[in-house]
Amino acid sequence: MARLPKSCVIGFFNDPDQLVHAAGEATNEGFRNCDAYSPYPIHGIEEVLRIRRSWIPSAALTGLLIGACLGFALQYWTHVIDWPINVGGKPLNAWPAYVVIVFECGVLCSALTNFLSMFVACRLVPHPFPDVIDEDLTNDRFALVIPARSDEDESAATQLLKRLKADEIRKVEQ
Amino acid sequence: MKRGSLPGPGATNHPTMAHGHLTTVHDPGPVSLLAGLKPVALAMAGGGLLLWLAGFAVNDALRVWQSLLVAYAFFLMLGLGGVVFTAIQYCASARWSIAVRRIAEGMGAYIPVSFVFFVIIVLFGWGTLYDLESPWRAANGKGGVHIYDGLKAAYLSRWGVLIKGVVFYAIWHVLSQKLRQTSIAQDRTKEAAGHKRNVKTSIIFLLLFGYTFSLHCVDMLKALEPKWFSTMFGVYCFSGLFLSTLCTLSLLTIALRRNRVVAEAIQPRHMYDLGTWIMAFSCFMCYIGFSQYMLIWYANLPEEAFYMIERTEGGWEYVFALLPLLKWVIPFAVLMPQGFRANVRVHVFVCVAVLLGQWLDLYWMVYPVFSPAPVLPGLPELGAFLALLGVFGFVLDRVYSSHSVLPVGDPYLKMSVSGSYL
Numbered sequence: 001m002a003r004l005p006k007s008c009v010i011g012f013f014n015d016p017d018q019l020v021h022a023a024g025e026a027t028n029e030g031f032r033n034c035d036a037y038s039p040y041p042i043h044g045i046e047e048v049l050r051i052r053r054s055w056i057p058s059a060a061l062t063g064l065l066i067g068a069c070l071g072f073a074l075q076y077w078t079h080v081i082d083w084p085i086n087v088g089g090k091p092l093n094a095w096p097a098y099v100v101i102v103f104e105c106g107v108l109c110s111a112l113t114n115f116l117s118m119f120v121a122c123r124l125v126p127h128p129f130p131d132v133i134d135e136d137l138t139n140d141r142f143a144l145v146i147p148a149r150s151d152e153d154e155s156a157a158t159q160l161l162k163r164l165k166a167d168e169i170r171k172v173e174q
Numbered sequence: 175m176k177r178g179s180l181p182g183p184g185a186t187n188h189p190t191m192a193h194g195h196l197t198t199v200h201d202p203g204p205v206s207l208l209a210g211l212k213p214v215a216l217a218m219a220g221g222g223l224l225l226w227l228a229g230f231a232v233n234d235a236l237r238v239w240q241s242l243l244v245a246y247a248f249f250l251m252l253g254l255g256g257v258v259f260t261a262i263q264y265c266a267s268a269r270w271s272i273a274v275r276r277i278a279e280g281m282g283a284y285i286p287v288s289f290v291f292f293v294i295i296v297l298f299g300w301g302t303l304y305d306l307e308s309p310w311r312a313a314n315g316k317g318g319v320h321i322y323d324g325l326k327a328a329y330l331s332r333w334g335v336l337i338k339g340v341v342f343y344a345i346w347h348v349l350s351q352k353l354r355q356t357s358i359a360q361d362r363t364k365e366a367a368g369h370k371r372n373v374k375t376s377i378i379f380l381l382l383f384g385y386t387f388s389l390h391c392v393d394m395l396k397a398l399e400p401k402w403f404s405t406m407f408g409v410y411c412f413s414g415l416f417l418s419t420l421c422t423l424s425l426l427t428i429a430l431r432r433n434r435v436v437a438e439a440i441q442p443r444h445m446y447d448l449g450t451w452i453m454a455f456s457c458f459m460c461y462i463g464f465s466q467y468m469l470i471w472y473a474n475l476p477e478e479a480f481y482m483i484e485r486t487e488g489g490w491e492y493v494f495a496l497l498p499l500l501k502w503v504i505p506f507a508v509l510m511p512q513g514f515r516a517n518v519r520v521h522v523f524v525c526v527a528v529l530l531g532q533w534l535d536l537y538w539m540v541y542p543v544f545s546p547a548p549v550l551p552g553l554p555e556l557g558a559f560l561a562l563l564g565v566f567g568f569v570l571d572r573v574y575s576s577h578s579v580l581p582v583g584d585p586y587l588k589m590s591v592s593g594s595y596l
Contacts (some may be wrong), residue, residue, distance in 0.1 A: 043596050088474060096468050 004131045005033070005147040007173045009157040011166035012134065012143050016042050019142040022164045023048045026146055029160055031153075037133065037143040059117040060110045067109025071102040133170075141167075199591050201582045202435035207426070207571040215571065219564025225557025236310045236544055238554045239299035244536045245558040246295060247395060248418070249566050250288045251411070251532075255419025256281025257350040258383060261376035264353075264369075270447050272590035273440045276581045277426050279357060280573040281419070282350035287569055289343045291562070295394075296339065300332045304397055310544050330400060335393045342386040349379040360583030369585060387412060395536075398543045402481045406466035413459040417501060418532040420455055421525035424448045426570065428518055430579055439580050439591045442516040449515030452505050452524060460502035485538060488547045493538045500531025533559070 013019045019036060026034050027050055036045055079085075080092045087094070119125050137143055146161070148154035154171065161169045208215050229238035256278040263271045263278075271278075295303070302308060306316075328334050352375050360368040388408030396407050404410075427448065431437040470478045486494050504527045514520045541549055581587055589595050 090474075096471050099464065099468065 004133070004145065004172060004174070007149070007154070007171075008145050008147045009154055009161065010133060010143050010145050010170045010172060011161035011164065012141055012168040012170070014141065014167055016142055018164070019144060020045060020048055022144050022161070022166070025164060026144060026157075026160060029156075031146050031157065031160075033147050035145040037137045037145070039138050039140065039142075054121060056114060056117050056121055060114040063113025064106045064110035068102050068106035070109070071105025072098060074105075075101060199439055199580065199582065199587055200435050201578050202433055202439070202580060203578050204575045205430055205433045205436060205579045207429055207574045208567060212568070212571060215564045215567040217564070218560045219568065220561075222557045222559070222561030222564060225553050226561055227557075229554035229557065233552075233554055234310075236302050237549065238558075239295070239302045240540050240544070241554040241558040242291065242299065243295060243303060243394065244533065244540050244555070245562045246288065246291045247391075247536050247540075248533055248559070249284065249562045250292075251415035252419055252422050252566065253281055253284030253288055254346060254383070254387065255415045256423070257285075257346070257353065257379065258416065259419055259423065260353055261379045261383075264373045264376035265380060267373075269586050269589045269595035270444065272581060272584055272587050273444055274423065274427050274448070275584075276357070276577075276579050277430060277574075278419075278423050279350075279354050279581075280570055280579075281422070281426075282346075282354060283573045284566055284569050285343065285346050285350060287565060289339075289347075292339050292343065292394075293336070296332060296336050304330075304332070304335075306400070314544050314546070316543070330393070330397050335397070338389065338393060342390050345382050345386055349375055349382070353379070357581050357584070358577050360581065361578055362583065364583045364585075366585040368583070384408075384412075387415070395539055398540060399481055401477060403475075403477050404466060404470070404481070406462065406469070410462050410466050413455070413462040414501075414532055414535055417452070417455045417459045417505075418529055420448065420452045421528045421532075424452065424521050425525050428521060430574065433579075436579060439587075441591070441593075443593060444590075445518070445521060446512075446516040449509050449521060449524075452528070453509040453515070456502045456505035456528065460498055460506075463497065463501075484542045484546070490538065490542050490548055493534055493548055497531055497535055497538065500527050500534065504528070504531075 011022060013022060016038060019038065020042065023034060023036055023045060027048065034049055036042075036049060038045070075098045076093060079094070084092050086092075090097075119128065122130075124130065133143060133145075134141060144161070144166075146157040148157050148171075158169055158171070206212075226238065226242065229241070259271075259278040260275055260282070262268075263275060302310070305311070353372055356368045356372050356375070388411070391408055391411040395411065396402065396404070424445070427440060427445065431440055467482060470482050473479075484490070505524045508520060508524050509515050537551065537555075
C-alpha cells in the first residue's frame with residue numbers, strides 16, 4: 001500500500017472485475033497515476049492501469065553485483081593478501097571454492113536491496129505506516145484511487161465513478 | 175509482460191488470451207510436424223547413415239562408434255525426457271502444461287527406436303568402446319589393467335549391460351505407452367478417470383526412471399571410464415536430459431503452432447511458461463555441473479580428479495568452458511527479460527544454443543577417454559547426429575499425424591487453454 005496522493009477520489013467496488021473495468025475506463029478517460037487496492041493480486045491490473053515497470057529490479061540487480069563483488073573481495077583479501085595459507089597445494093586465489101560464498105553474498109545483498117527499495121518505491125520512508133483507507137480492503141473490498149489536482153478533476157472523477165456504479169465514493173483532502 | 179490478463183481496454187494489445195474469453199477448445203486433429211519436409215528427414219537419416227558408415231573406411235572405428243554413442247545418448251535423453259516431463263506434470267497436478275502435454279508424450283515414442291541403436295552399440299561397438307583390452311585403451315595408457323572382477327565384471331560385461339538394457343527399455347516403453355494410450359483413449363471417451371490412472375502410472379514411472387536412467391548412464395557413458403568415481407553422475411545426466419528436453423519441447427511446440435488451431439490453444443502464455451522452465455533448469459544444470467566439478471576439484475582424490483584433469487587439459491578446457499556458456503549463461507541471460515520469454519525467435523536461438531551445449535557435453539564426456547586433445551567434430555559425428563535426427567523427426571511426425579496434438583479428452587485442457595488456473 002503506497003501513500004495516497006494529496007487529494008484524490010476513491011471509488012469502492014465489491015467485485016474485482018468491476019475494479020478492472022473501472023480502472024480501464026479511468027485510464028482511457030485520461031486520468032493518470034490511478035492506483036488500485038485489492039485484498040489479493042489481480043493478474044493484469046498493471047497493464048490496465050498502465051503502471052510502468054518498477055525500478056526495483058534494477059536496484060536489486062545493482063545490489064546483487066555489489067554484494068557478489070564484495071563477497072569475492074573479502075575472500076580474495078583474506079586468502080591472498082592478509083593471511084596467505086597453502087591449502088592442499090591449491091593456488092591462493094582458488095576461485096572455485098569462492099563461488100558459493102560469492103553467490104550467497106550476492107543473493108543476500110540483492111534481497112536486502114530489494115526489500116529496502118520497496119519501502120522507498122512505495123514512499124513509506126521516512127514514515128513507514130501506510131494510509132489505511134478502509135479496513136475492508138484487506139478482506140472483500142476493492143478500491144480505485146483517482147488523483148484529483150483540481151476541482152474539475154474531482155468532479156469529473158466523481159462523475160465517472162458514479163457512472164461505473166461504484167459502491168461508495170469518498171473524497172480525500174490532506 | 176505479465177502472465178495472463180484480464181479483460182479491459184488497457185489489455186487489448188496483450189498477446190496472451192484473456193481469462194474466460196475462450197470457452198471452447200477446437201480439436202486440431204492430427205498435425206504433420208514435417209509436412210513437406212518428410213523426404214528431407216528421410217534423406218537426412220539415409221545420408222547421415224551413409225556418412226557414418228563411410229567413417230569406417232575413412233576414420234578410425236573408435237571415432238565412428240564414439241560418434242554413434244554421443245548421438246544415441248543425445249536422442250535417448252530426448253525420448254525419455256518427454257515422458258519424464260509428462261509424468262512430472264501429472265504428479266504435480268499441473269494445469270498450465272496440459273496444452274503442450276501431447277507433444278511431450280509423443281517424444282516417448284522414440285524410446286523403442288532408440289533400443290535398436292542401443293543393441294547395435296552393445297553388440298558391435300562393444301569391443302571398441304568398452305573392452306579394457308582394446309588397442310585404443312592401450313595406446314592411451316588405460317589398457318591391461320584389471321580394475322574389476324567377479325560381480326562387477328559381470329555387471330559391466332557386454333551381456334550384463336545388454337540384459338539390464340532390455341529390462342530398462344521394457345520399463346520405459348511399457349510405462350510411457352501406458353501414459354500415452356490412456357491419454358489418447360481419453361480423446362474419444364472423455365472420461366476423467368483416465369487422468370487419475372495416469373497420475374498413478376506417472377508416480378511408478380518416475381520412481382523407476384530415477385534408478386534405471388542413472389544405471390543406464392553408468393552402463394553407457396561412465397563405463398567408458400570404469401576407474402572413475404562420481405556420485406553426481408546420474409543427476410548430472412538427468413539435468414542435461416531435462417534441459418535438452420524442455421528446449422526440444424519448445425522447438426516442437428513452435429513447429430506445431432504453425433497450425434492455426436494449435437496456435438489458438440497453445441498460446442504465447444504457454445511459450446512464456448516453457449521459457450521460464452528452460453531458464454530454471456539451466457540454473458539446475460549449472461548447479462549440478464558445478465557441484466560435480468567443485469567437489470572433485472576440492473577433494474582432489476586421484477580416483478576422481480583424473481577425469482576432470484583429462485577433460486580440462488590439452489584443449490579440452492575450451493570445450494569445458496563452452497558448456498556453462500551454452501547451457502547456462504545464454505538461456506539465463508537471454509530469457510531474463512519477461513518480454514523475451516514468449517518470443518519465438520528468442521526461443522529458437524536459446525534452444526539451439528542449449529541443444530548444441532548438450533551435444534558438446536556428451537562429446538566432452540565420451541571423447542576425452544581416448545583422445546588427450548579434442549577431436550574436431552567431423553563427418554562421422556555429423557553423420558551419426560543427422561541420421562538419428564532424421565529418425566527422431568520421422569518418428570515424431572508419425573506420432574503427431576496419428577492422433578490429435580492436443581489432449582482434447584483431458585478434463586483440464588480447457589483450464590490450461592483459458593488460463594483460469596492463474
